[in-house]
Amino acid sequence: MDINLPEVVAEVCRVFVEYERALVANDIETMNALFWDALETVRYGIAEIQHGGEAIRQWRETCEPVPASRTLHRTVVTTFGRDFATVSTEFTSDATPLIGRQMQSWARLGPADRWKIVAAHVSLIPEP
Known part of the structure; x- marks a missing residue:
């Protein structure tokens, strides 16, 4: 299996940046479009748990927006072959003295290979 093919890393970086932009802008439509709409999709949040695309969409409609002061640190993109990747990042914001951690598993899916x-x-x- 090929790890970190440059063109695949670039693709995943682009969709991750698109997701991050949507997150900070509270662009619910784009965030929902970037999550797999399936029962198998899982999102463990800071104080909540969603199982399935519908539960994630419902939660997004009522959740607090992410602070605009959010800053990413130490983002790591790792791709496995051409169709699977992980993205790990740390984040800080003016809203809390705590350090945030975010991990996402990405897969190329569907007829459009999105x-x-x-x-x-x-x-x-807490800050270590």
Whole structure:
């Protein structure tokens, strides 16, 4: 299996940046479009859990927007072959003294071969 093919890393970086832009702008339509709409999709948030695309969409309609002061640190993109990737990042914001951690599993899916988040986890910890 090929790890970190440059063209695949570039594709995943582009969709991750698209997701991050949507997250900070509270662009719910784009965030929903970038998550796999399937029962198998899981999102573990800071204080909540969603199983399935419908649960994620419902949660997004009522959740607090991400602070605009959000800054990413130490983002790592790793691709496995041409159709699977992970993205891990740390983040900070003016809204909390805690350090955020975010991990996403991305897969190329569907007839259009679009990259989708198939699993995500967000957490906060005190600064080490």
